[in-house]
Amino acid sequence: MMNEDTIAAISTAVGEGGIAVIRVSGSEAVRETAKLFRSKSNIEEVPSHTVHYGHIVNPSSGEIIEELLVTVMRGPRSFTAEDVVELSTHGGVVAVKRVLELLLKEGTVRIAEPGEFTKRAFLNGRIDLTQAEAVIDLIRSKSDRAFSVAMKQAEGALSRKVKALRHSLVELLAHIEVNIDYPEHDVTEMTNAYICQRSNEAIDEINLLLKTAAEGKILREGIVTAIVGRPNVGKSSLLNALVQENKAIVTEIAGTTRDVIEEFVTIGGIPLRLLDTAGIRETEDVVEKIGVERSRSALADADLILLMLNVSEPLQEDDRLLMEQLRGRQVVILLNKTDLPQAMDTEEIERLFPSDSIIRLSVLQETGLDQLEQVISRMFFSGQLESADLTYVSNVRHITLLGHAKQSLLDAMNATEIGIPIDIVQIDVRIAWEQLGELLGDSVSESLIDQIFSQFCLGK
Known part of the structure; x- marks a missing residue:
C-alpha cells in the first residue's frame, strides 16, 4: 500500500480563492518542506501544532516562489497519525501549482492517490472504516441534516454502537466456550436460553439501526x-x-x-x-x-x-x-x-x-x-424527521452487513431450538461477530479498501 512513502496533494478546490492548501504527510514531510521553506524558525525543530510565516524558495535558483504560512503537526496527533505539514498559499491555480511541483521535483515526495490521506488515517488506526466513509459523506452532503448525520458518524456514533454489539457477542462466545470445555457443568436448557436471550438483544439493537436505513439513505x-x-x-x-x-x-x-x-x-x-x-x-x-x-x-x-x-x-x-x-x-x-x-x-x-x-x-x-x-x-x-441524536445508517455496505449479522444470529437461535449441538451454534454467533467487525474494517480485503477510498477526491 506504499504506506511508508511521503505524499502530497492540493487539499482545496482548484480555482480562485483567498488561500489554497497543500497537505504533505509521511515520515519525511517536515524535512522535505524544510528544504524549501525559509523562515525565522527551523520547522524541523519547532513544536507540533504551530504555524510559521515565511517563503518557499527554489533551492537551485534562489528564486522566491511563494509567500505563505506553514502548519506543522507531528504524528500521531494528526489526521493521518503521521507527520503532517500543511502549506497555505495564495489562492489561484498558478501559486499552488508552483509550490506543489517544487515539492515533487526531487522525487522523495510523491503525489497522493484519491483518498490516500483518509486511507492512512484508517490504516494507522486513528479512525475505523465507518468513520473514514463518513468523511466522503461530509464532503458530498447536500443539506444541513445530511451533514449532521455524517458528522455524527465521523465522530464515531455508529462505531460505538457496533463495538458495543461486538462486545456483547464476545461475552456470549466466551460463555459458550466455557460450556464446550467443561460440559460436565453445563445445563443445556439454561445455555440455550442464554444464547437466545443475548442473540435476541443483539438483534433488537441491529433492528433499531436498520430502522433508520431508509431515511438515512435518503439523507x-x-x-x-x-x-x-x-x-x-x-x-x-x-x-x-x-x-x-x-x-x-x-x-x-x-x-x-x-x-x-x-x-x-x-x-x-x-x-x-x-x-x-x-x-x-x-x-x-x-x-x-x-x-x-x-x-x-x-x-x-x-x-x-x-x-x-x-x-x-x-x-x-x-x-x-x-x-x-x-x-x-x-x-x-x-x-x-x-x-x-x-x-x-x-x-x-x-x-x-x-x-x-x-x-x-x-x-x-x-x-x-x-x-x-x-x-x-x-x-x-412519516411526517417529520427523527430527533437529532438518532444514529442513522445510510451506507449500503453497512446496511448489508448489519442484515447479514442479524440473519446469522437468527440462525443461531433457530439452531438452539431444534437441538443443534452448542459447538455448531457457536459458529453462527462467531460469523455475526466477524460481520460486524467487517463493518468497522477489522477484517476487510485490500481490494475493498481501495474501492472505498478511490471514491474520495484528491487531497482528502
Missing part, C-alpha cells in the same frame, strides 16, 4: 425526483422556483426542454435530486423524441414523481396515459396554474390518487410550494 443520497407532465405545463418553471435560479429555459413554446436537467435542492431539510424532464407526448420531431425517451427513463428510475397538470386546460389523453402509468408509485399530483380560470374537471384525478397527494399551486405566484414540502416530508419521513 445521504437524496430523493431522486422526476418532474413530469405534458409540454408547457410549468415543469421548468417549478424547477427554477425550487432552486431559486433560472436553470431551465422557460418559453410559451411547447417542447422547449429537450433533455433531462438535473439539480439538487433541499426542501425542509430533505435533499431532492430534481430531474426536469422533457414534456412527454407523441411527437414527430426527432430531437424532441429523444428527449421524451430520456424522460421515460428518468421516470422509471425516480423515487418520487411530481406529475404536473395544467388546470387551466381540460384533461388531455396524454395526461390520462401518464396517470395510468404512475398508479402504485410514489406520486404527488401538482395542479398548476391555479391563478388562471379552471377548465379541468379534477374528479377523475381524485378517483385515482389520494386527496392528500394532490396539491393545487401556482408556480408563477409561488403558492402551494409549502404544501409540497409537507407532503414530501410525510411520504418519506
Whole structure:
C-alpha cells in the first residue's frame, strides 16, 4: 500500500480563492518542506501544532516562489497519525501549482492517490472504516441534516454502537466456550436460553439501526425526483422556483426542454435530486423524441414523481396515459396554474390518487410550494424527521452487513431450538461477530479498501 512513502496533494478546490492548501504527510514531510521553506524558525525543530510565516524558495535558483504560512503537526496527533505539514498559499491555480511541483521535483515526495490521506488515517488506526466513509459523506452532503448525520458518524456514533454489539457477542462466545470445555457443568436448557436471550438483544439493537436505513439513505443520497407532465405545463418553471435560479429555459413554446436537467435542492431539510424532464407526448420531431425517451427513463428510475397538470386546460389523453402509468408509485399530483380560470374537471384525478397527494399551486405566484414540502416530508419521513441524536445508517455496505449479522444470529437461535449441538451454534454467533467487525474494517480485503477510498477526491 506504499504506506511508508511521503505524499502530497492540493487539499482545496482548484480555482480562485483567498488561500489554497497543500497537505504533505509521511515520515519525511517536515524535512522535505524544510528544504524549501525559509523562515525565522527551523520547522524541523519547532513544536507540533504551530504555524510559521515565511517563503518557499527554489533551492537551485534562489528564486522566491511563494509567500505563505506553514502548519506543522507531528504524528500521531494528526489526521493521518503521521507527520503532517500543511502549506497555505495564495489562492489561484498558478501559486499552488508552483509550490506543489517544487515539492515533487526531487522525487522523495510523491503525489497522493484519491483518498490516500483518509486511507492512512484508517490504516494507522486513528479512525475505523465507518468513520473514514463518513468523511466522503461530509464532503458530498447536500443539506444541513445530511451533514449532521455524517458528522455524527465521523465522530464515531455508529462505531460505538457496533463495538458495543461486538462486545456483547464476545461475552456470549466466551460463555459458550466455557460450556464446550467443561460440559460436565453445563445445563443445556439454561445455555440455550442464554444464547437466545443475548442473540435476541443483539438483534433488537441491529433492528433499531436498520430502522433508520431508509431515511438515512435518503439523507445521504437524496430523493431522486422526476418532474413530469405534458409540454408547457410549468415543469421548468417549478424547477427554477425550487432552486431559486433560472436553470431551465422557460418559453410559451411547447417542447422547449429537450433533455433531462438535473439539480439538487433541499426542501425542509430533505435533499431532492430534481430531474426536469422533457414534456412527454407523441411527437414527430426527432430531437424532441429523444428527449421524451430520456424522460421515460428518468421516470422509471425516480423515487418520487411530481406529475404536473395544467388546470387551466381540460384533461388531455396524454395526461390520462401518464396517470395510468404512475398508479402504485410514489406520486404527488401538482395542479398548476391555479391563478388562471379552471377548465379541468379534477374528479377523475381524485378517483385515482389520494386527496392528500394532490396539491393545487401556482408556480408563477409561488403558492402551494409549502404544501409540497409537507407532503414530501410525510411520504418519506412519516411526517417529520427523527430527533437529532438518532444514529442513522445510510451506507449500503453497512446496511448489508448489519442484515447479514442479524440473519446469522437468527440462525443461531433457530439452531438452539431444534437441538443443534452448542459447538455448531457457536459458529453462527462467531460469523455475526466477524460481520460486524467487517463493518468497522477489522477484517476487510485490500481490494475493498481501495474501492472505498478511490471514491474520495484528491487531497482528502
